[in-house]
Amino acid sequence: MTAPLLRSPLARGKDVVRLAGRALLTVALLAFLLIAWQVVTTRTTYPFFPPPWTVLQNMGTLLFSGPPSHLWLSDTARSDALPTLTRMVLGFLLGSTVGVVLGTVVGLFRTASELSTPVIEFLRSVPAAATLPLFIIVLGAGSDMRVLFIAFGVVWFVLINTANGVSSIHETQLMMGRSFRVAWWRQLIRIVLPAASPQMFAGLRVALSSSLIFAVVSEFQLASNGAGYQLVNAQARFQILDMWTWIFFLAFVGLILNLLLALVERWALSWHRAQRV
Amino acid sequence: MTNVPTRAPADTALLRVDAVSHVYGADARAHRAVSDLDFTVGSGEFVSLVGPSGAGKTTVLRILSGLLRPSSGAVYMQGQRVTGVPDGMAMVFQDYSRSLLPWLTVEKNVAFPLAGKKLSSKERTSLVSESLSAVGLGSAHQRFPWQLSGGMQQRVAIARALAYQPKLLLMDEPFASLDAQSRSELEDLLLRLRDQYDITIVFVTHDIDESVYLADRVLVLSKSPAHLVADLPVPLPKPRDQISTKEAPEFVRLRGQVARLIRSGGAEESV
Numbered sequence: 001m002t003a004p005l006l007r008s009p010l011a012r013g014k015d016v017v018r019l020a021g022r023a024l025l026t027v028a029l030l031a032f033l034l035i036a037w038q039v040v041t042t043r044t045t046y047p048f049f050p051p052p053w054t055v056l057q058n059m060g061t062l063l064f065s066g067p068p069s070h071l072w073l074s075d076t077a078r079s080d081a082l083p084t085l086t087r088m089v090l091g092f093l094l095g096s097t098v099g100v101v102l103g104t105v106v107g108l109f110r111t112a113s114e115l116s117t118p119v120i121e122f123l124r125s126v127p128a129a130a131t132l133p134l135f136i137i138v139l140g141a142g143s144d145m146r147v148l149f150i151a152f153g154v155v156w157f158v159l160i161n162t163a164n165g166v167s168s169i170h171e172t173q174l175m176m177g178r179s180f181r182v183a184w185w186r187q188l189i190r191i192v193l194p195a196a197s198p199q200m201f202a203g204l205r206v207a208l209s210s211s212l213i214f215a216v217v218s219e220f221q222l223a224s225n226g227a228g229y230q231l232v233n234a235q236a237r238f239q240i241l242d243m244w245t246w247i248f249f250l251a252f253v254g255l256i257l258n259l260l261l262a263l264v265e266r267w268a269l270s271w272h273r274a275q276r277v
Numbered sequence: 278m279t280n281v282p283t284r285a286p287a288d289t290a291l292l293r294v295d296a297v298s299h300v301y302g303a304d305a306r307a308h309r310a311v312s313d314l315d316f317t318v319g320s321g322e323f324v325s326l327v328g329p330s331g332a333g334k335t336t337v338l339r340i341l342s343g344l345l346r347p348s349s350g351a352v353y354m355q356g357q358r359v360t361g362v363p364d365g366m367a368m369v370f371q372d373y374s375r376s377l378l379p380w381l382t383v384e385k386n387v388a389f390p391l392a393g394k395k396l397s398s399k400e401r402t403s404l405v406s407e408s409l410s411a412v413g414l415g416s417a418h419q420r421f422p423w424q425l426s427g428g429m430q431q432r433v434a435i436a437r438a439l440a441y442q443p444k445l446l447l448m449d450e451p452f453a454s455l456d457a458q459s460r461s462e463l464e465d466l467l468l469r470l471r472d473q474y475d476i477t478i479v480f481v482t483h484d485i486d487e488s489v490y491l492a493d494r495v496l497v498l499s500k501s502p503a504h505l506v507a508d509l510p511v512p513l514p515k516p517r518d519q520i521s522t523k524e525a526p527e528f529v530r531l532r533g534q535v536a537r538l539i540r541s542g543g544a545e546e547s548v
Contacts, residue, residue: 170372170375172370172372172375172376173375173376173378175344175368175370176368176370176375176376176378178344178362179342179344179362179366179367179368180362180367180368180389180390180393180441181362181364181390181393182389182390182392182393183392183393186392186393190378190389191378194378194380271379271380271421271423272379272380274421274423275379275421275423
């Protein structure tokens with residue numbers, strides 16, 4: 001076997017150049033598309049597609065026109081944008097935590113897996129959005145209900161991926177821990193969970209995107225605030241520009257949160273990425 | 278751990294295997310892997326377990342380690358019946374890429390089993406440094422296992438076992454996936470460490486040369502179900518040398534004897 005030594009500085013330099021090149025290309029492509037969009041929409045009179053620049057300007061006044069003491073956040077930002085964000089994050093965290101815990105149990109124990117698989121397969125086949133009416137009837141139309149609804153929607157992605165990751169851990173890794181009489185909780189935290197983390201993160205990525213979807217969907221019904229609520233309201237009142245503004249806002253939220261998770265993953269799985277190079 | 282010395286630990290045996298058999302599965306699909314195994318390993322001995330591929334050598338080693346409970350019979354370490362992994366035992370696996378944790382640095386891999394021992398962090402650090410130096414990896418503390426060659430990774434696994442300060446070291450074909458050069462280097466390293474640390478070693482291999490070159494005693498196992506075919510002392514002088522030891526008539530004779538025993542399954546040259 002040849003020794004895969006540390007990559008030389010030269011190779012890393014080349015990587016930087018290649019990465020910068022790719023980033024430049026992406027930015028150029030996005031800029032081109034945005035400009036094309038802007039040009040086409042300003043030249044037509046079709047009312048349902050406002051120019052992106054107009055949408056961005058509207059977002060500035062709608063969300064970021066508040067006083068400096070409120071970090072420039074407007075009342076709408078504080079009453080609608082932040083609550084959606086909060087519910088989404090709480091729902092994601094709750095669903096992910098439950099998913100990791102249950103997934104680990106299912107992945108570790110054959111009996112748990114045999115007992116739970118039919119139930120999990122059934123529950124995850126139910127389109128989560130279809131359960132919103134039930135959640136409202138049982139739990140009311142409050143914020144807690146929406147958080148639980150989001151958590152229910154995303155738990156499966158994390159649970160199933162974690163269970164797969166845990167159950168496919170190589171036997172030698174587990175035997176190593178046992179042969180050195182490592183405490184069970186230490187085997188869990190230091191061997192099982194890290195070994196399953198690449199698959200766990202795959203689940204978390206899907207869960208994060210889905211938690212935004214479920215947050216918005218949950219605000220389509222019986223809501224009194226939130227981005228989803230403002231979105232359907234704007235549509236009902238034919239405020240096309242506001243409607244687009246909320247769509248843009250949600251797109252930015254999704255983009256930023258995905259980026260944050262990607263950074264966490266990059267840090268947590270650095271060993272995994274480097275190992276595969 | 279229960280403490281049932283059914284026979285008095287009269288001898289100096291560190292490890293005693295008493296009528297051990299193991300059957301995987303049950304009824305029609307039952308597979309008998311180990312059959313009526315009896316042997317002892319004295320304190321400070323280096324014993325090779327050699328047998329054909331698929332003989333159940335790994336099963337035997339797992340039973341010795343307490344990771345697997347035999348269907349019948351018992352293993353005693355220092356007179357105490359082994360019912361779980363006993364204290365004072367360490368293991369080196371064949372698959373170093375799995376037995377070392379890729380998310381930990383070399384240093385942290387070596388320190389990993391020490392958390393369960395009551396050591397000050399200073400003692401722990403010095404144990405880790407000492408054992409890494411002992412295997413010739415004194416400057417690799419902060420590397421990750423996958424940045425090292427196969428031979429170096431197995432050195433890390435050996436360092437981890439040494440830092441654990443075992444009385445008994447069980448090795449499951451540890452050099453089987455290494456190239457010839459690394460393999461002979463590690464064989465000699467192991468012999469040096471064994472003198473330096475005064476540990477008892479049970480070494481499983483399917484390589485006949487290796488089994489004779491390293492050991493004080495070679496236990497030859499038959500093909501599955503594994504039973505003991507021969508228990509051969511190796512009267513070769515120490516320190517061993519990759520070239521001169523392997524040229525010695527005694528080495529050549531023993532190697533031939535072990536090879537014939539494995540091929541015949543013990544039919545011709547019974548003990």
